[in-house]
Amino acid sequence: MKIKVDHHSDIPVYKQIVTAIKDMILAGELIEGKSLPSVRKLAISLGVNPNTVAKVFFVLQSEGYVDSKPGIGYYVAKPSPSSIEKRLIDLDDEMRRIIIKMKRFALSEEDINKRFSAILEGVFENEHDRS
Amino acid sequence: MKIKVDHHSDIPVYKQIVTAIKDMILAGELIEGKSLPSVRKLAISLGVNPNTVAKVFFVLQSEGYVDSKPGIGYYVAKPSPSSIEKRLIDLDDEMRRIIIKMKRFALSEEDINKRFSAILEGVFENEHDRS
Amino acid sequence: MKIKVDHHSDIPVYKQIVTAIKDMILAGELIEGKSLPSVRKLAISLGVNPNTVAKVFFVLQSEGYVDSKPGIGYYVAKPSPSSIEKRLIDLDDEMRRIIIKMKRFALSEEDINKRFSAILEGVFENEHDRS
Amino acid sequence: MKIKVDHHSDIPVYKQIVTAIKDMILAGELIEGKSLPSVRKLAISLGVNPNTVAKVFFVLQSEGYVDSKPGIGYYVAKPSPSSIEKRLIDLDDEMRRIIIKMKRFALSEEDINKRFSAILEGVFENEHDRS
DNA sequence: GTGGTCTAGACCACG
DNA sequence: GTGGTCTAGACCACC
Secondary structure (H helix, E strand, C coil): CCCCCCCCCCCCHHHHHHHHHHHHHHCCCCCCCCECCCHHHHHHHHCCCHHHHHHHHHHHHHCCCEEEECCCEEEECCCCHHHHHHHHHHHHHHHHHHHHHHHHCCCCHHHHHHHHHHHHHHHHHCCCCCC | CCCCCCCCCCCCHHHHHHHHHHHHHHCCCCCCCCECCCHHHHHHHHCCCHHHHHHHHHHHHHCCCEEEECCCEEEECCCCHHHHHHHHHHHHHHHHHHHHHHHHCCCCHHHHHHHHHHHHHHHHHCCCCCC | CCCCCCCCCCCCHHHHHHHHHHHHHHCCCCCCCCECCCHHHHHHHHCCCHHHHHHHHHHHHHCCCEEEECCCEEEECCCCHHHHHHHHHHHHHHHHHHHHHHHHCCCCHHHHHHHHHHHHHHHHHCCCCCC | CCCCCCCCCCCCHHHHHHHHHHHHHHCCCCCCCCECCCHHHHHHHHCCCHHHHHHHHHHHHHCCCEEEECCCEEEECCCCHHHHHHHHHHHHHHHHHHHHHHHHCCCCHHHHHHHHHHHHHHHHHCCCCCC
8 A cells, every 4th residue: 555645735635635535436446345444554554653554544434435344354345426527527627726826927828738738748658647 | 925825735834835835935936035915914815824824934044045034024135046955856756756657656757748738838828827 | 952032132033032042053053854842832931922033933834944743843954955055155144234333433443343243252262152 | 324234144134233323423424423314314325214223323422423413313433442442453363264164164374375365466456445 | 722813902212 | 014933822633
């Protein structure tokens, strides 16, 4: 389980991990029923405090992304079918915000399209992409 | 000076204002030499504490975006020519992150392109767009 | 961590502390990676408000002299190799200003040299010298 | 009357002007009985507010450096003979502080001497030196 | 415990 | 009126 944690970011570490795991589940990279690493192991591998990981699992559980088997550990739950669609809409919104900002810097519709296409190609050429 | 402040966001209020003003300067919406609203007035109009605005201007000044004449006020400094380019590169990076996330959700290159085009058109059709 | 703070000086308290800590880092008295006193403890030991110390660290961090791990504390970052050289050039400039002022008071080159030598000896004789 | 005013300095503008004029008087560049520029003219030529210059003259007068002829203007008073000596001692102190700082940066007595000599020569070679 | 942010209110110097 | 600094005290997130 490889997650990049930015300790200097404004968004709290636990939220970074939560969304990273959420995305793995939604993207199908973590499959239903599979068990997650233990709190302690994940904490060590991410270089964060065990309390932080505990909080991560607590949040994930309360949002229905994982279930706990007391004494055994956490395993991923079945993602609600609509959550993927919601996530994509969020991504659309983020994309829109970026486009609007580019437009403010006097970039034309064509300029923005060019930039986008270049980036898109880049992403699909290299197959070693992780967020 | 219209800036939306989200008190519930993870990113601190003062940083929201800092980047908003930075972008106005980089986008040429605030021109060099023009004076900015006073600390107190901006604080009132944004609904935040004067100290928060003071911190905003302190940061902007230490990054060279504005200059202060004590007893007079703040005015915008000449933005370094490279800062716009740097900001655009940041936006490219954000775009790339989004594309990568979309890709993880099993969207094809073509799918992503379609989504992007729809959003881009939407932005350039309506001319009442501010982030 | 012994720093003299003059509350009656024209130069603001937070800047006095900033330069004091900067000099300690540049002089190698605080070594890279070593952790600094906590905001609250330093505030007490210096007799100033915690916010003032927070501002000090904020400035030091934005200038790259220290780094922070929220919840842990501050530690000194690796000083840029050129910063020591730059500091020495500043000191040269200060020295030059003083010499020029002495010259205006009708002191000859020889007079100034004598004064300087006397002071220099004084400094290197007594080994209990801290600014 | 040429005085450099740094609006970005921490030391207040009026104090900068006060010490500049004091030094002119002590150095004999302004002679006893000669009249000073009017408040308004000096304010314009220095690019500061007339109130600031008024405060300068007020301070200079209360310290005995100038006298006022109401309705006429200010003229320089006879400097106390000891004030020059006091000013030189202050300069010695500043010099000592600089030397101590240099020493902290691991400069040897010889190193400091070399730096000083180079600066001293530079000052006495060029004859266009103003503080 | 730590850093980080924000509010509230005061005082000063400068215009 | 302006910016600038400082104090005091609160709350939050993280360890």
